[in-house]
Amino acid sequence: MNVLAVVAFAVALVPLAAIAWYVVTKGIGVINVDFFTQDPPGDLSAAGGGIRNAIVGTLEMTGFAALIAVPVGLLIAVFDVEVGGRPAVVIRFVIDVLAALPSIVVGIFVYSLVVVAQGHFSGLAGSIALAIIMLPPVVVATEEMLRLLPRSIAEGARALGLSRWRSFLSIFLPTAFSGIFTGVLLAVSRAIGETAPLLFTSLGNNFFSLDMSEPMQGLPLLIYRNALNSAFPAAEARAFGAALTLVAMVLLFNLAGRWMVARSRPSGSR
């Protein structure tokens, strides 16, 4: 059994380590201050420049997507768990279907719904597409956490004269918070690396822009475009540098989230 466990561990670890090693060795070369503070050159084959616009665009679009997906996802999960019944079953089914949807389909859907209506590509459309990607994992994680908690905790609150919703909001939800937060982190981590939904929504560009109503660059898009031009050494290096940045961002993001969760609880709690 022990041998099997070690083997399984190795099998799981090897691809992870290999990818990390590959991305770091290939990407570290271009990393310097300019890489984070400058925008890419108009001609991808030219050396120099940075990926500032893509970092900012990714943060802005993913952040806005989370602003949409997290409250909606929480509400759906709360409805499913607290109200239940047939509508909840239907909603849960829809969410499961949504989770299984290829992300490029989400991109096309938002393209036909938002981009066509707006008449042009925009960061907003990209955010909406990412929000749709984030929604299922947020709902699933929240539902699981809420179902996992002992009812006795909510019951104790009710017995202290708290209304159903007060006990849910003030006692039950905070108890589930760390689990829900972890679910949200996973959802964001997944959405932040999505390329397909952004291709026909935010499109990307080569200059710095904070305007969500205009096309917006994102890290995955930048990686995609530069990798397409990897015959040029500068583009290939830029793609790997951006990939390393993306991985590091997700990692930092998760670490920061976990630290925040750990800090928010009174000492000695489990």
Add this chain to the structure above:
Amino acid sequence: MDVTTVAADAGATISGSPGLEPALGGKQAGGVLRVENLSAFYDRRRAVREVTLDFRPNLITAIIGPSGSGKSTLLRCMNRMHEVVPRGRVEGLVEYRGIDIYDPRVDPAAVRRSIGMVFQQPNPFPTKSIAENVVAAARFNGLVKGRGPERELVERCLVQAALWDEVKDKLDDSGTSLSGGQQQRLCIARALALAPDVLLMDEPCSALDPVATSQVEQLMTDLRASYTIVIVTHNMQQASRISDRTAFLNMGEDRAGYLVEEGPTPEIFTQPRLQLTEDYISGRFG
């Protein structure tokens, strides 16, 4: 705490619903809490059949009986916690100081503030500190405001629950960092913070070790002077040790619990009126 102020407090909270004040006027000669012809249902299944009982102030009443005899369900009917269960339903009368607590004008939350409850499994709020566990519900219910009064309330309730000396240096630690027995006393302190005058305890010691059990039993004996206590227990020794009166419930042929007999604890345990009680007390069934 003196009983009249508690009663006045209870009146103030319940009388938020109009038209109930007159009934509050005199303290009834009989019990603080009375159930009459009480039946409880889960969906269509009857779990308690037509129980009539009077709970007297400043006494501990034990409810004993085999599994399935509806002890916990009966208890939960007395502070409207039964209806928290999906499809839980109650028929009959529960009267608290002359108020029908199932009157549509009565706010169930107000009932639960006056009639506190302690559960079988200690259930402190896991994300809240020891102090917050005590004070949170009182604050939500608007019974206490400001840091100073809150600190005082925390200390007073923890002292009353015989937990202060053990936790006074770590009030900001999590409630779940305590041992099981301490957690249960924390839950008692939490209930006391709302200044109830009835405490319902649903097998409060069944998850505790013998030392913690004796601490909680001692605490109940101390609290008897200021509260009306009803305890559901599986443990007959416990009932005979701490209670003044004992009600024996049994499961009927329709699988619903019914009251067999009720009386002073020494009588029930030494010379019960009914053979069935005698058989249960002496361990012949249950």
